[in-house]
Amino acid sequence: MPINLSPILDRWQFLAYGLWTTLVVSSLAISLGFGLGLFIGLLRTYYGRWLDVPCGFFVDTMRSIPVLVILIWAYFGIPLITGISWSTTTAGIVGLGCHLSAYVAEVIRAGLTSIRPGQFRAGLTLGMSPFQIVRTIIVPQAAIRMLPPLGSLVIITVKDSAIAAVIAVPELMRQSQIIAQWTFRPFEVYTVAMIVYFLICFPLARGIDRLYRRLAPLGSS
Amino acid sequence: MNLDWSVVWDHRRQFLDGALMTILLTVVTMSLALPGGLLLALLRLSPLRPVRLCATAFVEFFRATPLILQIYWAFYVLPATFDIRLPDFATGVIGLSLNVSAFNSETFRAGIISVRQGQTNAGLALGLSKTQVFIYIILPQAIMRVLPALANTWVSLFKDTSLVSTIAIAELSYVSLQIRARTFRFLEMLTAMAAIYWIMGYPQAKLADWIHRRFKVQE
Numbered sequence: 001m002p003i004n005l006s007p008i009l010d011r012w013q014f015l016a017y018g019l020w021t022t023l024v025v026s027s028l029a030i031s032l033g034f035g036l037g038l039f040i041g042l043l044r045t046y047y048g049r050w051l052d053v054p055c056g057f058f059v060d061t062m063r064s065i066p067v068l069v070i071l072i073w074a075y076f077g078i079p080l081i082t083g084i085s086w087s088t089t090t091a092g093i094v095g096l097g098c099h100l101s102a103y104v105a106e107v108i109r110a111g112l113t114s115i116r117p118g119q120f121r122a123g124l125t126l127g128m129s130p131f132q133i134v135r136t137i138i139v140p141q142a143a144i145r146m147l148p149p150l151g152s153l154v155i156i157t158v159k160d161s162a163i164a165a166v167i168a169v170p171e172l173m174r175q176s177q178i179i180a181q182w183t184f185r186p187f188e189v190y191t192v193a194m195i196v197y198f199l200i201c202f203p204l205a206r207g208i209d210r211l212y213r214r215l216a217p218l219g220s221s
Numbered sequence: 222m223n224l225d226w227s228v229v230w231d232h233r234r235q236f237l238d239g240a241l242m243t244i245l246l247t248v249v250t251m252s253l254a255l256p257g258g259l260l261l262a263l264l265r266l267s268p269l270r271p272v273r274l275c276a277t278a279f280v281e282f283f284r285a286t287p288l289i290l291q292i293y294w295a296f297y298v299l300p301a302t303f304d305i306r307l308p309d310f311a312t313g314v315i316g317l318s319l320n321v322s323a324f325n326s327e328t329f330r331a332g333i334i335s336v337r338q339g340q341t342n343a344g345l346a347l348g349l350s351k352t353q354v355f356i357y358i359i360l361p362q363a364i365m366r367v368l369p370a371l372a373n374t375w376v377s378l379f380k381d382t383s384l385v386s387t388i389a390i391a392e393l394s395y396v397s398l399q400i401r402a403r404t405f406r407f408l409e410m411l412t413a414m415a416a417i418y419w420i421m422g423y424p425q426a427k428l429a430d431w432i433h434r435r436f437k438v439q440e
Contacts, residue, residue, distance in 0.1 A: 060423060060426055061419060061423070063376070063422070064376075064418065064421075064422030064423040064426045065415055065418045065419055066381065066382075066383035066384075066418060067380070067383075068383040068384060068394055069414055069415050069418055072398075072411065072414075073411055073415060076407060076411060077407075077412075080407060080408050081408070155285070159287040159288070160287070161287075162289050162290055163287070163289050163384065165289070166289075166387060173289065173290060173293075176290075177293070180297065184301075186294075186297035186298050186301050187298045187301065190290065190293055190294045190297065190298055191294070191298070194286045194290055194294065197285070197286045197287055197290065198282060198285045201284075201286065202281060202285040205284075205285060
């Protein structure tokens with residue numbers, strides 16, 4: 001079977017743009033997901049039941065519906081309901097970010113509640129305010145414990161950004177589909193795309209592992 | 222905006238078939254990926270270095286690339302380049318099972334490693350063979366410990382079956398999008414699709430949470 005890389009080499013800019021979009025969509029979705037997730041996680045951990053119920057409903061809904069469906073909703077459904085129309089890329093970022101935020105919120109909540117309540121009480125007896133205790137005692141320890149699950153969520157989001165090809169976000173997967181259709185060389189195009197994804201995700205995973213191994217002793221209490 | 226929900230009810234048979242296909246895909250994939258994952262985990266713990274390296278490369282590769290791309294690869298590259306023609310359903314199940322096997326193998330490996338060395342030594346001292354030690358002592362404990370992680374993988378798999386809609390397998394998302402395209406009832410179909418996934422996925426997510434609480438490894 002002759003391998004012919006010219007379809008890719010001739011159109012490398014088209015694919016490079018896809019790679020760039022993948023990186024932009026992933027990082028913006030990660031920022032949105034982590035911001036929103038942190039907010040929801042804190043609300044669910046430290047505020048009363050009346051906020052826990054709607055936040056819990058949002059989180060569990062995002063956890064029980066496929067990303068594909070969320071993305072299709074973000075691109076086709078939201079504009080139909082609200083009348084706001086947005087680009088596929090924005091819809092992709094919002095969809096991926098909302099999906100991610102539910103998982104981040106769960107990790108944050110589990111991490112914060114894993115710090116023994118005695119530490120909170122100890123802080124109170126020392127005259128610290130609850131905000132001070134959370135900021136200076138709980139979060140630094142919990143953050144290290146949360147690192148491995150949050151790290152895998154980052155990688156999952158980079159991989160999930162490929163699903164945004166379904167709503168035609170011009171990221172690496174989508175650009176590869178287009179070139180594969182033009183050139184009838186699916187083997188070369190999809191294999192190269194796979195290698196590129198691997199080269200992003202694998203070092204990222206190893207990097208997070210190493211970071212955690214260096215920081216892990218600081219997180220034990 | 223006028224909504225016409227009767228169109229959802231009119232297509233209840235198609236939705237039901239789609240939902241059943243989603244469940245079938247999940248069950249078939251998981252029943253292949255559990256033994257597959259265990260086998261890969263054992264290969265990764267093998268004393269032979271080449272075996273270990275191959276298994277590790279396989280697992281890391283499938284874990285570090287998008288599932289949708291793997292499914293595309295199986296669907297477009299296998300027939301075009303290698304002349305392997307499989308029914309769509311088989312292609313989808315193969316793509317999903319290879320991916321989930323890789324994830325399961327990491328879960329099993331972690332579970333097997335977590336059982337202390339002393340237990341293997343104790344078993345060997347009692348005159349059990351290595352295989353007996355693994356089957357009667359290590360594996361039962363490892364499985365109990367990895368149940369929560371397996372439950373999570375199950376829920377992810379259930380949702381990820383939606384990705385095979387891109388290769389025209391008539392599961393829930395594909396069916397919903399097809400009806401949407403035929404009837405132009407966009408919002409009704411999108412709502413029905415999300416609602417059916419929710420009805421099926423929500424109890425599974427809650428069950429996974431319960432398994433987490435029930436089988437959590439105590440510190």
